[in-house]
Every structure is written in structure tokens, then in C-alpha cells.
């Protein structure tokens with residue numbers, strides 16, 4: 108069977124790989140769609156990570172959907188032909204974190220396409236524990252199935268945010284996660300939503316998807332408009348899907364008293380920040396990673412059309428053109444989300 112291997116920084120090659128082994132609790136899943144995540148692109152581009160943290164050749168990809176073609180003898184509730192979204196995590200179910208319902212912090216946590224050597228989903232067939240697979244509803248496409256993962260990231264971030272109806276919200280970053288955060292907030296009854304990005308194409312998309320205000324910090328100063336947007340209160344809630352020094356500093360400055368800042372985005376940057384502001388405003392700064400029990404909620408949000416997940420997909424490629432997909436994603440500035448189609452391997 109075929110797989111797409113990252114063989115060095117910026118080099119993806121299609122080659123043969125062996126069929127995955129299936130344990131008693133595993134489903135064998137014929138992959139149908141995989142979206143490229145920012146983290147895949149980060150490993151693809153980053154010479155240091157690709158050389159030192161990942162054992163090459165390496166198979167990327169963790170936002171995936173597919174069809175069940177076989178299952179182990181202890182699997183319950185699935186049959187051949189079922190269409191599933193794959194929750195890419197694996198966890199032990201026994202450590203203190205799993206036992207207290209926080210399996211995203213599991214001491215023995217695993218994830219598809221996690222360095223150094225857990226291969227991901229850019230291949231014809233994967234094997235995955237049935238407990239981490241979720242059936243798509245009849246009205247959902249495989250493309251939407253692959254988008255359940257990033258929607259789940261957003262659901263998790265929302266769940267820990269302490270959101271209140273009519274909260275004015277600042278979102279840093281109009282990439283897939285920022286845009287999905289915006290859509291979820293609007294569905295849940297947010298007040299004014301301001302979204303920032305340095306890419307005008309992404310800001311235009313944010314406007315179409317319901318942003319009340321957009322701002323490009325390369326051109327305009329955030330401080331000048333925030334007081335108007337929040338009627339002088341500043342923001343009670345901020346989502347940072349970028350995670351750099353500048354967005355963190357802006358968040359701390361623009362947060363209202365006792366506001367919550369949820370950090371979803373990651374970068375390699377170290378950041379320093381104003382401790383006085385954090386203390387005097389009693390800010391709550393929360394990191395979030397992956398998801399806990401969010402897949403069923405994300406599936407329902409997509410299926411009930413509460414989130415238009417398709418709206419973030421700008422590019423689609425056949426598996427045979429995956430190399431081109433990565434190259435274009437990095438050069439045209441108009442790619443928000445790319446989906447890889449496995450129909451014609």
C-alpha cells in the first residue's frame with residue numbers, strides 16, 4: 108500500500124509501506140480524506156524538528172476520516188463500511204489524568220503523526236482503537252469527517268473558556284482554528300467578535316463568516332479600536348490561536364478585569380510579559396491541548412450546520428499531488444485549509 112513520506116525538510120515522497128497490524132480492539136480504516144494541519148506544515152518546513160525530533164522517513168497527517176474495512180474481535184459497535192472520523196489520540200485509561208477525565212494529559216499519551224516515530228494518516232490504511240473512532244452522520248461528507256479534529260480543538264478551547272452570552276471576544280489569528288472559534292462563538296451567542304491576522308485574504312474570509320470587526324496589526328493599532336468595540340470595558344475573553352510574543356502581549360494589555368485568555372496556538376518563540384497587568388487585572392491565562400470527549404460534540408455541530416467547517420477549506424488535492432499541496436500551502440498566502448483526497452490512489 109502507498110504512503111506519503113516526509114524524507115527531509117520540505118521533501119515529501121510517495122512510496123510503499125506495509126499494511127498496519129490490527130489489535131483486538133482496532134479498526135482497520137481505509138483513509139478517505141486527510142486535512143493538512145499547521146503542525147504537519149511546521150514539521151514539514153522546520154529543518155531542526157524534521158532532522159532532530161522526527162525519525163525520517165516519517166508519515167504526517169492526523170486530521171482524517173475513512174471507511175472501516177476490518178475490525179478486531181473485541182471491537183463493539185462497528186461494522187465494515189462504517190464511515191468514521193478518527194480521534195488521533197491514544198491514552199492508557201489508568202493514569203491519574205485518565206482516571207479523572209483528562210485523557211489529553213495522559214502519562215502515556217500518543218497521537219497520530221507524533222514525533223519521533225508514530226506514523227500518521229497520509230497512507231492508504233491505518234489501524235486505530237475503536238474507542239477513538241466516531242461514526243459520521245448520514246448527511247456528513249468524508250471531508251467534513253476530516254474536519255472534526257480541528258473543530259474538536261475549538262470545542263475543547265471553548266469548553267474551558269468560561270464564555271458568557273454576549274461576551275465581546277478577541278481572536279488572534281484567522282487560520283482554520285481562529286475561523287472555527289469565531290463560528291462557534293457566534294453560534295453560542297457571542298457579542299462583538301474582533302479577529303486579527305496579518306493576512307488580508309484570511310481577514311476577508313473572517314468577515315464572510317461573521318466577524319464583526321477585523322484588524323491587520325501591520326496596518327492598524329489594536330488599541331485605537333478596542334475601546335469602541337467593547338464600550339470601554341476591554342475584552343472579557345480572548346482566544347490566541349497564534350501564540351507569539353506580540354499576540355500574548357496584546358492579549359494581556361487588551362484583556363478586561365478578571366478576563367480569560369485561552370492560548371491554543373503554538374510557536375517556537377519564548378515570550379516575556381507584564382506580570383503587573385496579570386496580577387492587577389486578575390487575569391486567567393489558560394493553555395489548552397487537543398480534546399477530551401469533544402468528537403461527538405464536533406460531529407453534531409457540523410452535522411446540524413451550527414459550524415460551517417467546509418468554509419475554511421480553500422484547497423483540495425489528490426493524494427498523488429500531496430507534494431504540490433504542501434508547496435502551494437507555503438507560497439500563495441491564500442491557503443487556509445488543504446484537504447487531501449484519497450479516492451483515486
Ligand SMILES: [Zn+2]
Nearest residue numbers: 144145170256
Ligand atoms: Zn491538527
Ligand SMILES: [Zn+2]
Nearest residue numbers: 199202205213
Ligand atoms: Zn493515562
